Amino acid sequence: MSTSLETPDAPASAEHTPPDRDLAQLGLAALLVVIGAYTFYEATTLRIGFGDPVGPRVFPYVIGAITVLLGLLLVLATFRGDVPQAEGGEDIDLRQPADWVTVLKLVGVLLFTVLTISFVGWALSGAVLFVGSAWALGSRTLVRDVIVGLVLSVSSWYFFHEVLGVILPAGILDGVL
Amino acid sequence: MDSLNLLMDGFGSILTPQNLLFAAIGVLLGTFVGVLPGIGPAMAVALLLPVTYGLDPIPAFIMFAGIYYGGMYGGSTTAILLNTPGESASVMTALEGNLMAKVGRASQALATAAIGSFIAGTIGTMLVVFFAPALASVAVELGAPSYFALMVLAMVSVTSVLGGSPLRGFIALFLGLTIGLVGLDLNTGQTRLSFDQPLLAGRIDIVVVAVAIFALGEAFWVAAHLRRSPVRVIPVGQPWLSGTDLKRSWGPWLRGTAFGFPFGALPAGGAEIPTFLSYVTEKKLAVRRGNDEFGRGAIEGVAGPEAANNASAAGTFVPLLALGLPVTATSAVMLAALQGYGIEPGPSLMTDQPDLVWALLASLLLGNLLLLVLNLPLAPVWAKLLRIPRPQLYAGILFFATLGAYATNLQAFDLFLLLVLGLLGLMMRRFAIPVLPLILGVILGPLMELKLREAMAISGGEVSALWSEPLAVVIYVIVALAIIAPLVLRTVRPAPAAVAVDEGIAVDRSDEEEKVR
Numbered sequence: 001m002s003t004s005l006e007t008p009d010a011p012a013s014a015e016h017t018p019p020d021r022d023l024a025q026l027g028l029a030a031l032l033v034v035i036g037a038y039t040f041y042e043a044t045t046l047r048i049g050f051g052d053p054v055g056p057r058v059f060p061y062v063i064g065a066i067t068v069l070l071g072l073l074l075v076l077a078t079f080r081g082d083v084p085q086a087e088g089g090e091d092i093d094l095r096q097p098a099d100w101v102t103v104l105k106l107v108g109v110l111l112f113t114v115l116t117i118s119f120v121g122w123a124l125s126g127a128v129l130f131v132g133s134a135w136a137l138g139s140r141t142l143v144r145d146v147i148v149g150l151v152l153s154v155s156s157w158y159f160f161h162e163v164l165g166v167i168l169p170a171g172i173l174d175g176v177l
Numbered sequence: 178m179d180s181l182n183l184l185m186d187g188f189g190s191i192l193t194p195q196n197l198l199f200a201a202i203g204v205l206l207g208t209f210v211g212v213l214p215g216i217g218p219a220m221a222v223a224l225l226l227p228v229t230y231g232l233d234p235i236p237a238f239i240m241f242a243g244i245y246y247g248g249m250y251g252g253s254t255t256a257i258l259l260n261t262p263g264e265s266a267s268v269m270t271a272l273e274g275n276l277m278a279k280v281g282r283a284s285q286a287l288a289t290a291a292i293g294s295f296i297a298g299t300i301g302t303m304l305v306v307f308f309a310p311a312l313a314s315v316a317v318e319l320g321a322p323s324y325f326a327l328m329v330l331a332m333v334s335v336t337s338v339l340g341g342s343p344l345r346g347f348i349a350l351f352l353g354l355t356i357g358l359v360g361l362d363l364n365t366g367q368t369r370l371s372f373d374q375p376l377l378a379g380r381i382d383i384v385v386v387a388v389a390i391f392a393l394g395e396a397f398w399v400a401a402h403l404r405r406s407p408v409r410v411i412p413v414g415q416p417w418l419s420g421t422d423l424k425r426s427w428g429p430w431l432r433g434t435a436f437g438f439p440f441g442a443l444p445a446g447g448a449e450i451p452t453f454l455s456y457v458t459e460k461k462l463a464v465r466r467g468n469d470e471f472g473r474g475a476i477e478g479v480a481g482p483e484a485a486n487n488a489s490a491a492g493t494f495v496p497l498l499a500l501g502l503p504v505t506a507t508s509a510v511m512l513a514a515l516q517g518y519g520i521e522p523g524p525s526l527m528t529d530q531p532d533l534v535w536a537l538l539a540s541l542l543l544g545n546l547l548l549l550v551l552n553l554p555l556a557p558v559w560a561k562l563l564r565i566p567r568p569q570l571y572a573g574i575l576f577f578a579t580l581g582a583y584a585t586n587l588q589a590f591d592l593f594l595l596l597v598l599g600l601l602g603l604m605m606r607r608f609a610i611p612v613l614p615l616i617l618g619v620i621l622g623p624l625m626e627l628k629l630r631e632a633m634a635i636s637g638g639e640v641s642a643l644w645s646e647p648l649a650v651v652i653y654v655i656v657a658l659a660i661i662a663p664l665v666l667r668t669v670r671p672a673p674a675a676v677a678v679d680e681g682i683a684v685d686r687s688d689e690e691e692k693v694r
Contacts, residue, residue, distance in 0.1 A: 028608050032348065039355055042370060049365040053638030054630040056362040059622070060369060063358060067351045073344055084345075084609035091214055091261075091567055093404040102400045103603065106575070107596065110393075113579060114592040122583070130576045137400060137568035145569065152573070156580055164231035166584050 022083045029074040036067030105136035121171020126153030180306050187535030191239055191543065199236045200540070203229075203243020204547050210244075211251020212559045213574060214261045218490075219506035219616070220391035221248030224577055226384050226514050227584035234518045238537045241514060242544035245507070246298065249490060250548055253290045253483055254559055258283060258413065265613075266448035266486045269456045273471065273478030280474045287556050288416035289426045289476055290483040291549055297434040297484035298545040301491025304438055305498070306538055309527070312499040316524035321632035322643050324500070326652035328625045331504050333656050336614045349610045352601070353618020356381060364630065376590045383513040385582045386619050387506070389595045390612055392578040394602015396571045401603070403567060413560040416553050426480040429459050433484030441492020441504075448489040448505070455481035491541070498522050498534060501624070506613050509620045 043060035109132035117125040130149035131142070139145055160166040206228065210221040225244045229237040256267040257274035270290065277286040336346035359370045360380040371377035418426065436451040436458070459477040463469045471478055496502040501523035503509040515522055520533055527534055552559070565573070582595045605612060629643075636642030644650050 022608075025608060028348075028604065028610075032352075035352075035355060039358065039370060046362070046367050046369070047365060052364050052630060053633040054626075056365050056367060056369065058629075059354075059626045060358055063351060063354045063622075066347075067355060070344065070348050070351055074348065077344055082342075082344075084607070091399050091404055092402045094402055096402060098401040098607075099403070100401060102403070103397050106397060106400055107600070110575070110579070110592070110596045110599075114589055114596065117583065117592065118589050122580070126576060126580065129579060130572050133572035133575045134568045137403065137571055139566065139568035139572070145572075148569065149572075149576075152576060160231075160584060164228060166227070166231045166587075168584065169587070 021078060021081055023078065025074060025078040025082075025084070029071045029078065032071030032074065033068050036064045036069075036071060038064075039067065040064030102136055102138075106133055109133050109136055117171075118169060119171055121173050122168040123150075123153050123157045123173050124171060126156065129153075180310060183531065183535045184306055184539060186532070187537075187539035188543075190532065190536050191235060191539050196236055196239045197543075197547075199232070199240040200243045200543055200547050201551065203240035204247040204544060204551050205243075207244035207247020208251040208254075208548075208552060208555075208559060209247075209562070210577070211248035212254050212562050213251075213570065214255050214259055214563065216248075216255075216392065216395070216574070217252050217267070217506075218245070218248040219387065219510055220395075221251065222507055222514070223384055223387035223510045224392060224581045226510065226517070227581045229514070230517060230585065234520070234533060235536050235540075237518050238533075239540040239543065242537070242540040243547060245511070245541075246294075246544045246548045247552075249487060250291060250294055250552055251559065253294070253486075254287060254556070255563070257286045257290065257479070258560055258563055266452055266489070267482075268449075269452040269482035270479055270486065272456070273475050276472070277474035277476065277479060282474060282476075283413045283560075284416045284556070285418060285422050285476060286474075286479050287413065288418045288553065289422065289480045291416065291553055291556075292418070293426065293430045293433065293480045293484040294487040295545055295549040296430050297437060297487040298491055299542060300434050301438050301441070301488040302494070302538060302541045302545065304442075305491055305494045308442065309495050309499045309534075312495055313524045313527040316499050319500075319524070319648065320646055321628040321635070323646045323648045323652070324502075324628045325625060325632060325643065326649040326656075327496075327500065327502055328621050328628070330652050330656050330659070331502060332614070332617060332621060334659050335504070335617055342609070345608070345610045346614050349605065349612065350614040350618045352610075353615035354622040355618075356386060356598075356615075357619045357622030363627075376588065380623065381594060381619075382582075382585055382591065383510065383616075383620055384585050385591050385594055386598055387510050387616060388578045388582050389598030390602040390605070390615060391506075392574055393595060393599025394606055394612070396574050396578070397599060397603035398606040399567075399571055401607075413557050416556045422476055425476050428462075429455070429477045429481035430484045432458060433481040433486075434488040436481075437485035437488030437490075438492040441489035442495040448486045451485040451489050452482040455485040494538075494541075498526060498537075499524060501526075503617070503620060506616045509616050512620060 039060050041064075043057045043064065046056045046060075048055040048057065109129060112132070113125050113129045116128075127146070127149035130152060131145045134145045134149075135142070157168050157170070160168050206225055207221055210216055210224055211218060216224070222241075222245055225248075226241075229240050229244075232240065252267050253270050253274070255261050256271035257278055260271050260275035274286045274290065277283065332350055336343065336350045355370070357380075359377055361368055361378050368378045433451075433455040436455045437448065440451040441448065456478055459475070459481040460469070460471045463471055463475060463477055469475075490505075490507065493503070493505055493508040496504055497508050497512060501512070501521070503512045512522060518533075520526065520530060520537075579592060579595065582591050583589075585591065602612070604610075605615070632642050633639075636645070644653065
């Protein structure tokens with residue numbers, strides 16, 4: 001499931017004029033069919049227990065089958081001209097074509113956090129996350145962002161440590177904090 | 178009056194200076210997060226849930242109740258000042274509220290929302306105090322078949338009755354059900370959809386799912402479409418109500434409460450329908466009085482839906498506490514929270530852990546009161562939060578989302594799941610797949626399977642056991658109606674796209690919804 005989600009579907013061609021068809025929806029439909037089919041397939045590999053008339057298979061069978069069916073229905077709907085009504089908002093400008101590069105940068109920053117948090121520790125990792133995301137989203141006030149990020153991450157570390165009793169990893173700052 | 182005495186005992190156990198401090202921190206944090214644009218109450222609660230994990234149950238409740246009400250109020254502040262409803266329940270508030278703000282009456286809109294929320298929340302919670310024990314004593318008699326039917330009802334009503342496209346609703350629901358399958362099957366000890374990952378063998382934490390789908394999904398979606406022009410925020414003075422405003426507000430507050438509570442208490446939930454009904458009713462009454470300000474910022478149009486929203490939120494505690502059934506995204510997260518505090522909601526909760534239940538209800542009343550006391554004076558401060566530059570704002574949301582998901586289990590793997598599910602959230606927004614059915618699917622799916630297996634184990638595999646209880650039969654009839662009615666109506670008249678701003682459509686839709694009931 002993860003691999004197919006890593007790449008958001010092909011950039012929607014024309015967001016400003018509502019298209020007659022949204023062929024990118026077929027990607028979602030394909031994903032649904034794959035998820036449903038795998039769920040169904042995996043259920044066949046499960047052992048059935050004793051004294052349990054329903055067993056572990058029934059739910060995945062039903063869910064998998066219906067998910068496949070929904071994928072097929074979505075294909076049908078797409079060709080019949082079903083176009084998603086994307087959600088707007090004050091910070092969202094749907095007239096511009098989607099900017100997937102920014103999204104990819106954010107994904108990169110988050111991936112970096114996932115990979116480093118265990119040994120770098122929250123106080124630094126969190127600050128990098130903040131600065132990196134702000135930069136990806138177009139902020140160019142680097143010094144201010146670094147200060148804000150450090151204050152946020154160090155103070156949240158202390159808040160969790162002192163007030164809530166949750167020990168976030170200190171990482172390479174172990175002993176300093 | 179037994180319930181009242183128990184409630185007083187509840188107050189007795191929570192009223193300490195330290196607990197009041199936790200309540201105040203909760204209200205402030207909840208409002209802080211709830212005010213951020215694009216974050217609704219469900220997301221605020223999910224984001225802040227880990228903050229309460231290290232505490233004992235009672236301080237945790239109290240802080241949590243504060244977060245809950247703070248998040249709700251923060252959501253209405255954003256709706257009024259920015260016209261950005263964080264979730265569908267505050268869409269109606271945004272309509273007139275934002276118009277009021279534009280004509281310079283933001284303070285009055287915020288004040289009527291705050292006081293209305295307080296009144297509706299207080300009345301609603303008091304009704305929970307009386308209804309939940311009664312329902313729980315009935316619910317003890319209910320068997321697994323009726324529970325199964327109730328869950329089917331909750332899923333179907335959220336998926337097909339609300340929202341524009343049933344197909345998209347069901348896609349969301351089944352994605353959620355699939356996520357709910359991941360992990361250990363308790364009966365046979367086998368893992369499902371876990372790809373031999375030991376960390377997936379436990380279920381995926383609902384907090385991680387909710388934070389990912391709501392917060393990351395939203396941040397990614399905004400990142401893809403960020404408006405590069407500065408935001409205009411309407412300045413706010415000290416919220417206050419003049420005598421006339423007060424006179425115009427109290428009717429809508431009470432009527433909104435009357436609409437909201439029953440809808441919240443029935444497992445067919447959501448605040449969309451009652452807020453909508455309240456809006457339409459107030460509008461009709463205003464026309465009849467010959468004093469129709471609707472469309473130009475009518476205070477009734479804020480007071481009514483806001484009260485309906487809060488009363489319905491309070492009402493959702495009835496099925497949540499008495500049946501263990503969440504019917505909204507917020508209550509789904511709340512169920513996870515209660516389980517985290519060692520409370521297993523359901524019919525036996527009231528008899529097994531009465532002291533905790535009453536402490537929780539007392540905390541809700543206290544949180545509601547503190548919200549009013551703290552937030553009326555602080556409103557101008559919250560409004561300033563809306564001016565945070567967008568890159569830093571969304572960076573902050575990602576920061577807190579990551580912190581929240583990480584602090585739950587301290588597993589880097591949870592952050593990876595967060596990222597993957599966040600991309601799913603992005604995809605759902607891109608294709609206009611609603612979020613709520615997914616969250617309900619994740620939380621209700623496993624419960625549903627449990628009840629089905631329970632029912633079948635008792636009946637020895639006889640499928641007819643599923644409709645062996647009268648209540649179950651009644652519910653299935655309602656489910657059938659809920660599925661068929663919108664389909665029939667849709668063929669008669671195309672469904673309105675989003676919110677019916679136009680008054681003609683608004684009145685039409687209320688008729689439809691009455692037919693659906």
